[in-house]
Amino acid sequence: MPVQRSFCRFCHANCAILVETEGDRVVRVSGDAEDPVFGGYTCIKGRQLPEAHHHPERLLSSQKKGAHGFEPIATQTALDEIAARLKPLIEEHGPDSVAIYAGTYSFQNSAGVASAMAFAQGLGTRHFYTSVTLDQPAKVYTAAQYGSWSGGGHVFGEADVAFFIGNNPIVSHYGPPGGLPPFSPSRRLRDAIANGLKLIVADPRESDVAALAHIHLPVKPGEDPALLAGMIHVILEERLYDEAFVQAHVDGLAELKQAVSGFSPAVAAARAGVSEADLVAAARMFAGGTKGSASTGTGPEMAGNGTLTQYLVSSLNILCGRFCREGEKSSIPRIFTPVTPRRAQVNPPMKLWGEGYPASRFRGLTHLMFEMPCNVLADEILTPGPGQIRALISIGGNPMLAFPDQDKMARAIEALDLFVSVDIRSQGVSARRSDYILAPLMSLERDDISSLSEWWYEIPYARYTEAILPRPGDLLDEYEMLWGLAKRLGTGLPLAGGPCPMDACPDKEAFLDLAVAGCVVPPSQVHADSPDGRPVIYHDKHPIVEPAEAGHEARFDLAAGAMPQQLVRYGREDSAAQGYPFRLISRRSRHRFNSTGGHLSALKAKRTTNPAHIHPDDMAGLGVADGEMIRIASPHGEVHALAKASASLRRGVISMAHGYGDPDYGPDEVPQRGGSTNRLVSETSGYDPITGQALQSAIPVKVLRG
Incomplete structure (x- = not known):
């Protein structure tokens, strides 16, 4: 049977694949072992492309x-x-x-x-x-508020320390630039740890990446700002930051230091629900590395303080100078992105929202x-x-x-x-x-380029697939x-x-x-350079960080916008919700891509429901049996779900995947068996005032029976 090279487009990872066809049908998809980045890796979702293309429910006409x-x-x-x-x-x-x-x-x-x-x-x-403004708008739109480094940030492949905050790239296949790339993520992370990488993970549950961490900080849902502010407090008080870099390129240090002054390790650890010793050790471990970034995922960004969380993550990376310097290769070369100079200087802070923009x-x-x-x-x-x-x-x-x-x-x-x-x-x-x-064409029926995934490539890798x-x-x-x-x-x-x-x-x-x-x-x-669909690596196009322009004066501004005053306000708030003792957090499923894939037989067999994961001790306290149908209520609404014991969660937390549920089915009907968590959410309260992102994780809830 003919075999052709392509790349998967089930999700944003764009894994390199070999596609076997028989006539006008695709019969098998497998990883391309010769690909220099993916090395034969594919996930279970991508391997379902044959069924997806020829599924009986697929529309062949509008x-x-x-x-x-x-x-x-x-x-x-x-x-x-x-x-x-x-x-x-x-x-x-x-x-x-x-x-x-x-x-x-x-x-x-x-x-x-x-x-x-x-x-x-x-x-x-x-x-x-x-969909960007549904899950991680703060990451995309607020970092530029404080300035950005023209030369790019550190990449995972060169890191000796990494800090993941609420992201589980082994399952999600998503890691922001500087985080874990979605190319055989489990093996790549394990290899990096074996070669000396120090890993810190903040997550309310022991996720796949948290299980590998040197320090796992089981932070309370929604309290990531307290954890991060406490770590910054330690780094500033112990002068662990890159003083030369900060002196040369950073303003607003005094304002940030004042804002975190109320988050001593003891206070921050108590609010975040973690060990004070672990918080201090994590701060020292991160600052003690020579290369490596802190990065977030959907969890903390959807937990009500997404912009504040991202500000503090940006501050961590800026304070520790986690950027490519003059003469080094710039990170993430990006072949299909407009050419911009890569210099050892700060791009001026800029506002990507607010005054002057069309208003709702x-x-x-x-x-x-x-x-x-x-x-x-x-x-x-x-x-x-x-x-x-x-x-x-x-x-x-x-x-x-x-x-x-x-x-x-x-x-x-x-x-x-x-x-x-x-x-x-x-x-x-x-x-x-x-x-x-x-009815649209599907991925193997159209030409495409690897523009979406190039934000993870650490080399000048590009693909054009026919x-x-x-x-x-x-x-x-x-x-x-x-x-x-x-x-x-x-x-x-x-x-x-x-x-x-x-x-x-x-x-x-x-x-x-x-x-x-x-x-x-x-x-x-790129198409002409690779007529057989193989990737092209443009080694000569990898930019080198050039010296700063003469007279360049732009600096990072850690006091820009509503920050760090928002941190001070957060420190004064009481996060308790009377009558709602649990916090429901979102999670990814390795057998779905958001709401996609549930109709495919292999994926449907792996996940027949969307259970509510609860700590066994919490279930015992509620009198709930494993597999029992429960109701989960928020101040806004409620959903049904099957309770599932999970000792990997901290107590007081319920974890469910988003992208499930169907209002046209009852709680005991397939394919429901676990409602849509967005029924618990109102977009008119608890939203981020800058990005408008609704509170879609760390949702205050209570459990009802019957």
Whole structure:
């Protein structure tokens, strides 16, 4: 059988794969042992690509909802009808009456988010949303508030110390730059530890990475700022920070020192729920390393103080000078990212949100760079007035499971004049509420580049993969759909390289060249350099950190924005919630990618439910038996779940995966067996005032029986 090289697009890791085909079908996917980065690694999710492509539930034609449910419709006809319904809305209510949501799966298509953003910008709507503002907006949008290092931060491959705060990359396959890359993460972490890496993990449960840590800090959910402030207190008091680097490049040290003065090791450890000795040892271990970064995951960022947490993590890295210096190779070369100088200097602090950015009508929230926070979408749909959203196009997303307050999101979708989903199935919780479902190509049927995963590559690694399977039926790539709508509406698609041609839809390679114009090597050149789909490593393109520019004066500012005053306010707050003694935290599943994959047989067999993991002693105190159906209630709502004993959790904590649940099924019906945790969440209270991120972890809850 023919075997071709490609890379997986089930998630953002983009693992190198070998694809075996028989005629027009893919029969097997395996790891590519010759790949210099992945070395043959794949995960169980990626190996299900054959079933995913040929699954009986997969849509091979677009769908239109009629009186008796969905009926097939030619995609071009569907685009005609959708455009015909959008035009009068735009003419009467303006372009802000249309919203675009680029969900998790739009990121797996290298043209997905770029074309979605271009469509929104061409239309002129301020209502462009992505899943980034649902899980980790602070990481993306607030770090630049304090300045950034032009030469890049330390990479994991050269680290002698690493600090993971609420991230479990062995399961999630997600580690931010400087964290554990998603390339055979378990083996890579174990090898690094064997070679001398010191590992610190802060997590309320003994996760896969925490089990390997030299110091595991089982922090109380939502109290990461106390832990981090206590560690910074130790580092400043014991002068363990990089004094020369701080003197040369950092302002705001006095303000930070004053803010953490109330978080002595004893006070910080008590609030964080960890050992004072371990907190001090962790601070000394991290500061004592020569290279290595602190990095966060979704857990602490979704726990109500995401921006404050990220500020303190940035402060740790800045104080310890964890950056590439002059003459060293700069980290994360990024072939498909615009070329920027890599210098031994600070990029000036900049605000990527707030004054001057398009504003929502709700909660004082504004655009975060180019997008509106997902926190406001339901209210923007449900509330009449200028700018009210009347049509929503969801591309590779599942807002019913991803957004806070499932019942409210259901009401919002029901209130729309037009709801269009781009989805491979009609059975999804969100898709089945659509007026139209546009059926897209899947990964092995389209060209792509490794632009999403290049934020983890420590070498100048790039891939261009061609489509391996022919188009099965009347299907389009997402960018082709949006080009078709823009053509019919008479709007354009502004891209990095200029306006997309609108006389005829460009092929994927030409579109990608426009979308990432100004990058180090254009996609078309990478394609030409590797016609057989192998990766290309552009060794000569690895930037070296250059000297600072003469007269350069920008410095990190640790007192910028609302920080560190927010830390002082946090220290005065009482985090207790009367009547809700437990905190529910989110977790990742190795057998799902958010809400995706549950219909595939091998993954469904591994996880038949979404249990509520609880410490055995807590279960005994509640009188709850292992496997018993319980109700978990928050101040906002409740869900059903099967209780599961888990000694890896600290007491007082319940852990459930997000991306599950279906409001159209009862608690004892499959595929429910564990509700959506977003039913416990309101986006109007407890949200981050900067990013708008809802409290989606560390949720105050109580357990009810019967």
